Amino acid sequence: xxxxxxxxxxxxVSGLGGAAVLAAALAALSIPGATAGGVPYVLAVxxxxxxxTQFDFGSSQVSGESALESVAAALPYTAGLLGLxxxxxxxxxxxxxxxxxxxxxxxxxxxxxxxxxxxxxxCASLALAWISVTVFGIHPMLPAGGLFNGSVAQTLALPVLxxxxxxxxxxxxxxxxxxxxxxxxxxxxxxxxxxxxxxEIDRLYVAPQMFAGLFANLGEVALxxxxxxxxxxxxxxxxxxxxxxxxxxxFADWDVAALVLLVLAAIKFAADLVGAFACDALIGERxx
Amino acid sequence: xxxxxxSETRHAPPVLKTVLRAVGLVGLSVMAILAVGADxxxxxxxxxxxxxxxxxxxxxxxxFGTDEIGRDVLSETLHALAYTASRAFMGMLPAVxxxxxxxxxxxxxxxxxxxxxxxxxxxxxxxxxxxLAILAIATQHAAFAPLAAGLAATPLAFARAFDRAAGEERSxxxxxxxxxxxxxxxxxRRDFIYEFRERIFxxxxxxxxxxxxxxxxxxxxxxxxxxxxxxxxxxxxxARQDYFTAWWTAAFPALALILLVLFARLAAGLEEGxxx
Numbered sequence: 317x318x319x320x321x322x323x324x325x326x327x328x329v330s331g332l333g334g335a336a337v338l339a340a341a342l343a344a345l346s347i348p349g350a351t352a353g354g355v356p357y358v359l360a361v362x363x364x365x366x367x368x369t370q371f372d373f374g375s376s377q378v379s380g381e382s383a384l385e386s387v388a389a390a391l392p393y394t395a396g397l398l399g400l401x402x403x404x405x406x407x408x409x410x411x412x413x414x415x416x417x418x419x420x421x422x423x424x425x426x427x428x429x430x431x432x433x434x435x436x437x438x439c440a441s442l443a444l445a446w447i448s449v450t451v452f453g454i455h456p457m458l459p460a461g462g463l464f465n466g467s468v469a470q471t472l473a474l475p476v477l478x479x480x481x482x483x484x485x486x487x488x489x490x491x492x493x494x495x496x497x498x499x500x501x502x503x504x505x506x507x508x509x510x511x512x513x514x515x516e517i518d519r520l521y522v523a524p525q526m527f528a529g530l531f532a533n534l535g536e537v538a539l540x541x542x543x544x545x546x547x548x549x550x551x552x553x554x555x556x557x558x559x560x561x562x563x564x565x566x567f568a569d570w571d572v573a574a575l576v577l578l579v580l581a582a583i584k585f586a587a588d589l590v591g592a593f594a595c596d597a598l599i600g601e602r603x604x
Numbered sequence: 605x606x607x608x609x610x611s612e613t614r615h616a617p618p619v620l621k622t623v624l625r626a627v628g629l630v631g632l633s634v635m636a637i638l639a640v641g642a643d644x645x646x647x648x649x650x651x652x653x654x655x656x657x658x659x660x661x662x663x664x665x666x667x668f669g670t671d672e673i674g675r676d677v678l679s680e681t682l683h684a685l686a687y688t689a690s691r692a693f694m695g696m697l698p699a700v701x702x703x704x705x706x707x708x709x710x711x712x713x714x715x716x717x718x719x720x721x722x723x724x725x726x727x728x729x730x731x732x733x734x735x736l737a738i739l740a741i742a743t744q745h746a747a748f749a750p751l752a753a754g755l756a757a758t759p760l761a762f763a764r765a766f767d768r769a770a771g772e773e774r775s776x777x778x779x780x781x782x783x784x785x786x787x788x789x790x791x792x793r794r795d796f797i798y799e800f801r802e803r804i805f806x807x808x809x810x811x812x813x814x815x816x817x818x819x820x821x822x823x824x825x826x827x828x829x830x831x832x833x834x835x836x837x838x839x840x841x842x843a844r845q846d847y848f849t850a851w852w853t854a855a856f857p858a859l860a861l862i863l864l865v866l867f868a869r870l871a872a873g874l875e876e877g878x879x880x
Contacts, residue, residue: 331723334724334726334727337730426620427624436817436861438824439840442844442854446851541731546734547824562827580731580735581731597697
């Protein structure tokens with residue numbers, strides 16, 4: 317456990333360090349003269365990196381307020397969206413992964429899953445919005461003020477469903493991969509020969525392996541959901557951090573874009589770290 | 605039953621996967637013919653307005669309907685398909701060369717160098733591909749979009765190829781071969797040829813699917829393809845104001861995009877839910 321703690325913490329810190337360098341390289345574009353390249357640019361990057369260590373992330377060239385304030389205002393919306401979507405992703409992705417892990421289940425729904433997986437997130441979000449308006453008569457609305465202000469059906473349902481479905485795809489993939497790997501393992505038939513009921517084998521041996529596989533891929537799930545969140549925030553006008561990143565790039569507001577990039581990378585590395593510990597807690601090793 | 609027969613039976617690909625792969629190849633071929641021959645199959649040149657009444661429902665005269673300025677949606681979809689597919693093909697090349705091939709080769713580098721490059725790919729891969737592509741487009745210009753989409757897909761492709769090749773290098777077969785005196789360079793050349801001779805189409809189709817999704821999403825968000833050029837993403841974005849009542853203005857371009865990505869995924873042999 318101690319070695320795992322050290323190794324995963326090292327990966328987290330080194331990854332975060334690399335992301336900080338990337339963010340500093342982006343933020344340096346806002347410094348006059350740095351875009352000339354060469355030594356001035358390198359000095360600008362180092363200067364930005366040094367400022368970051370003192371939590372100085374620059375200021376927005378659009379609004380004038382500090383980049384930290386701009387991102388702090390948008391982050392709760394993205395965090396809320398990701399949190400609620402994680403519930404949807406788990407509720408849909410876990411059963412789907414368990415079904416697809418069995419060969420008999422796969423044959424029935426593989427073509428359907430392939431079509432859904434081929435649908436870009438923006439097409440799926442537009443389709444959901446169309447169904448909501450034309451079939452149910454519910455028009456999506458922007459969240460007014462706080463996350464849960466206004467009608468849940470009008471503000472939360474569609475963005476959460478869009479990002480949740482993207483997350484469900486990643487969850488079911490992680491689960492069904494592990495399930496397919498352990499399907500024909502000799503220890504399963506060995507346990508059956510010893511007289512253990514199938515349910516007990518699944519409960520005590522198979523389920524921990526599968527969920528360990530899910531936790532080992534938690535970073536990938538987080539990445540898929542953050543990417544979907546950027547599109548969902550754009551389509552539904554959600555004032556979150558992901559769309560703040562897109563708008564900052566459009567207006568060349570490099571300081572704000574750099575901070576959001578750092579936050580998004582930190583989410584992925586944090587998910588990897590948490591997933592590694594959860595995986596180790598379940599089965600004592602990192603699942604393949 | 606000989607050992608060869610046993611091993612062939614044990615490693616025979618599942619029937620379902622083979623069928624889906626064949627469907628993907630055929631579908632991709634059909635889409636390629638439509639894209640290359642768009643100027644022939646389309647009933648009107650790109651951007652021709654007032655061909656019919658605005659927002660006309662699909663009919664015999666206009667099978668995919670018309671849009672808000674009377675353009676034939678079928679013709680516009682074919683032209684957009686050709687444009688998007690050709691740009692995605694351009695973007696696929698860096699993902700294959702700098703991603704898959706370079707990742708495979710980097711696994712053979714000295715551990716410190718290979719490990720550092722792998723770490724860089726990890727850091728870049730921590731940013732969602734779409735946002736990385738938009739970042740590259742924003743710091744350059746719109747015409748850079750296809751290459752940006754390809755470069756954004758490179759870190760994940762690199763990491764995948766690196767991990768696969770690193771696993772192969774540590775296999776017992778590689779150890780035995782080196783013990784018999786076969787140089788590492790010869791082993792690398794052999795593995796490289798076998799790897800890409802069998803898998804190059806699958807790798808290219810996977811990269812094509814990834815770049816298609818990234819490029820069309822970026823142009824939907826307003827980055828990349830700009831008017832008068834019209835890709836599928838931009839066409840769908842333009843239809844947003846009318847599609848609640850005139851669903852065909854967005855549905856048919858979206859269907860063309862989904863089919864193209866679907867056939868590329870099937871041809872690449874991707875698992876259900878697996879991201880390209």
